[in-house]
Amino acid sequence: MSRLPVSSPVDTETYLALQGLLFAEARLLDNEQYEDWLDMLSDDVHYYMPMPVRYQRDEKENAARALDANIFNDYKDQLKLRVSRFRTGFVWAENPQNHLRHLVSNIEVFPGEIDSEWRVLSVVTVHRNRLDSEEHRMIVSRTDTWRTEGDQVKLAERNMVFNHAVIPDSNLNIFF
């Protein structure tokens, strides 16, 4: 990712508009309104979250490294497939419905590479409670590209960093 300036040069109105989109998106995901969520994504959306690996700080940059294994490396077709799986009614791990909350913070908005795009940084903390006291919290930092399409602004790219060395739950039947 190219280095971004320390402060964001966009006007308050733009900032609030994009912040509003992120909050609306979080609400749709919390409420499992997945079809509405898919409508917020551009048709060429790339939704990407590699599995992290820890190297020593001084590890040679040119050392042989494996391809990323990705927790998500999805385009719209794959995201639709995940949603259609939920909608079969056969995903037993989501029944009864789990408590799910997306807390979005650390939002920063920068102009995108072209006029109709914005680069939006945020951090999402996901709280999940399965049965009884079984709870998990996951933190993901996101670098988004949001793009104006007609009278809508749509998510065109989401590049995520999963801030855990090990996935702390038996399933990720959720989006970040």
Added chain:
Amino acid sequence: MNELDINHLIDNKTGRQSRLIFHEKQIYELEQERLFGRCWLFLAHDCQLPEPGDYFRTFMGEDEVLVIRQKDKSINAFLNTCTHRGNRICKADQGNARSFVCSYHGWSFGADGSLVGVPLEEEAYHNQLDKSKFGLRKVARVASYKGLIFGNFDPEAPSLEDYLGDIKWYLDVWLDAMPEGSELIGTTQKIEYAVNWKMPVENVCGDGYHAGWAHAGVMTVAASMNVGLSVGNTDMDASLGASITGMNGHSVLAILDGYAGYAFYPDPSRAISYLDTNRHTAIDRLGEFRGRNLWGANQNITIFPNLQILPGLNWLRVYHPRGPGKIEMWTWAMVEKEMPDDLKQMILDNVCRTFGGAGMFDNDDGDNFVASTRLNQGWQTRQQDVYWNMAVDMGKEHSRPEMPGVVSEGLVCEQNQRYFYRRWQEVMSAQSWADIPNYNGLEEARATEQR
């Protein structure tokens, strides 16, 4: 826990099991000593540490080990712990290093495990420290089979080749179908969850029964081929698959159509074209049956006790126990080296989407396994037995001339799980390798009948 107790925990004639094996700390500790302390355990694939000084940090049971490629290209493995005060020596997941320096007092160790540097050796130790006695503790045996590197803490264990035995015939369908062999691709997918380590192993080892039900959602949307199982378990076709045991605790659950490994790709055409183009090579190298029926189909191969390799679905997974009620599960995608790059990337992505952290199949299983483990915390609950008793008295086990092992038709059959636990019982109750029986093929089936 004495030997008599171990023998009472499992009854192979009825498929009865005590739930204590998923719960009791005492049994778990005996597993660390006798299973993980004796069996050959997967460490890494050759391709993950190609050059001298390349290292990979992993686990053998609960023991953290550091696997290092030596100057002469051989592999050594060491407990990843300083011989002075026990701190961790290497903290990175993988990398390349000439030496490893402990962050506590600065002791440094060479790639061969030897203690090479001690700060203030003269001023504080007065040169009285015999450094040759303080090298890293070496894993007694390290050996590899066609790229798969294994370690064993027990100097008395049989050779890796003998330990693998007949399962090599099935493993070669992945390791040796193509002239350049195979490799793992992608970084390590690590998932920790609250389950006894045997639950996911027994599931992948033989449980075709759960697939149509537990995975009904993903089977509905992602299955693009007939694998002999149906959504909702309304029907099954036993002729398409086989459950194969009789190999010293190792087993295979195989589909025999030569293609079904790609059954969960919405569009498997790219993979099918690779299989069709190279089928003759696989048949030349593996023979008609393996080349036509097994190569490209899925095999769930279990290497006792905690390694599973699924040629076809194309993943390799090791289960690291973390106490009786928790595991860390590590998965990699695997491919044949000759595959074109776009097919490799497609396989890596599909493995992650089906059997990774957000994998649509894996994400169905965990919730069931967690509950099957968690409920044993109830004292009354764990006095109640559980069963692998499907068709236990039907005499379905037989041999087939074209393949080694003891075979039952179909994927819906609990034979593999019963054999897995019988081996567990044998290794757990033995005083040493001398007491652990070595079976081949139907001999193992007959021994079961006599128990």
